[in-house]
Amino acid sequence: MGRVARPCTTATFIEYVASVIARDASPNTISAHVSAIRTWMPDDKKPGTAVARGMLNEHRKDWGKRVGVRKAPAITDDMLRATVDTCDLRHPIGIRDRCALLLGADRVLQDTPGGHGRTHRHPRRAGRPSDVSGPGGE
Template structure:
């Protein structure tokens, strides 16, 4: 008699017969085989070389650990997986290192034999809290307005370095730039408006398009540096004004 094919998720409608092995389709080699072109695509879909090397190293270390512990490496059990995570935590590895390490191990397993990650996430969450408390970095105090004024007052406006430093301080404080954004700014990336300054931040880390973005600046930024850094014809502020004047007749 054919064996029923049911589990805890099976739902039968009124009058419907219980499915058995006799109702299951019969697969042949044709159903399981792919063409040479498809096989090539499957081979080419592998991870980048550096990622593959990293995963191979992690999986090799995991296999060695399993052999020392007398455990089966592949496919391994959830208990083995969790025990390995706990061992990495005991060695005080960083959270990202543990996550990357165990990802390489988990993806090594057959898809239908991969253990759950509920227990792993639980112990990693507790470790994350402990790690944060033990490795918290004390940040530098914020620069207040009096502190900013004191720093700006030290800039000698008779020297190019003083003009540069004053501009950097005011632009950076007004727009809350990162250091790399300030260092990469060119004169042409700054447009002085009547109400303030606009900055063009090129290839910013927070920009997913990596095409640059406009970032509003500070209304308190002085124009001495821009006025003295370039000639009258090249000054961005004058270029903006000239473009606006030329656009006004067309708009009318």
């Protein structure tokens, strides 16, 4: 092909973006590649992005229609309890993980309408669930 990586010409840049689109990479991945390439180039040798961005925008529309939004299923109380039960409280990492899980779940419940009857945030709440105890209460 006769292309060089550095300095990257606009033609090389467009060809590279087209090849990544052809591999059906996610638009966010391609955008990260575009940014990395432009950052890597000297200031006076950066390739033009108008055509590449246009290609990326078209790919983003098409990709979004085909792939759709992928969301993880909501965690159930049983799944949360099972995950919390795997945290080893004899080690700081297990304590950290347990704390992150419980605080994260508590935060989600605060923001959920009807989440345990809480409608506002308050830093000190009473009435924690009885099945959630600390390292000394097990």
